[in-house]
Amino acid sequence: MVKFSKKLEYALISLRHISNAGDEVTRVRDISEKYSIPHDLLAKILQKLKKENILASSQGINGGYTLSRKLDEIPLSELVSVIENGTSIVECMHDEDNNCLINDSCTIKDPLSKIQNEFENILKTKMISDFV
């Protein structure tokens, strides 16, 4: 029901690897081979991290990735929202016009939303460095 995706796991693995490499640039191939992660899939993930300014990239024959920000300054919530498309735990029963199908009696969504908020707060307080 509630679980993180492979993509998030791949991202964490990559960030740890790149972090450990220090100033040396890391190629997608280095990571994909070492951890048996599909190259093309991983490449897309790292591109997203670059757009989010978590990674810096250099092109050309000796190109690759380095960290752009310190991992203790990046909350896990940021990584999650970059990798996944949206973080909603709760989805109400609604029709295509977003009208609630349970009409006036729906008091389920709000309480579940509170759980989602608490969950997101956990993600906000945890920095990526906590996982590396």
Added chain:
Amino acid sequence: MVKFSKKLEYALISLRHISNAGDEVTRVRDISEKYSIPHDLLAKILQKLKKENILASSQGINGGYTLSRKLDEIPLSELVSVIENGTSIVECMHDEDNNCLINDSCTIKDPLSKIQNEFENILKTKMISDFV
């Protein structure tokens, strides 16, 4: 990525309805019609709740469900683990013998497990009555 299933929502709706009905037995059909939930699907959910001793059932023509336990004594975590098959947020990269594929370098799982623990603690502290 992280969200609750329809089944959990259906279960909460049903528990609230049955709770409001007091001593009167509630048929699956009552709930499925009122909230537009597929009858057979809902029936299975309520059967699971009966096995977990959250609901009591009576068969036969005037049969139906009533509450078996008070809703303020049932943590949401119990409902989740009954409805979903397991509550694991984190799944490690492992082969069919459960050996970690990242060998010695895998330190991703443990930290993510901590998040899962915190999440489960939230579910444990919330009673079903908080959502009804």
Added chain:
DNA sequence: ATAAAACCGGACTAATATAGTCGTATTTAA
């Protein structure tokens, strides 16, 4: 120039998880 890298987007397939259906048995009040 060439090779190897990031960069880009989209369409596609495959695998998995969730949602929902169907058929049939069992129970029981009337």
Added chain:
DNA sequence: TTAAATACGACTATATTAGTCCGGTTTTAT
């Protein structure tokens, strides 16, 4: 004995996630 209910497993359908493939462009050390 019949109708209406729960009980239960096998099945199909849909949605989501994971991964592949294509067809490139741009950059840069050698």
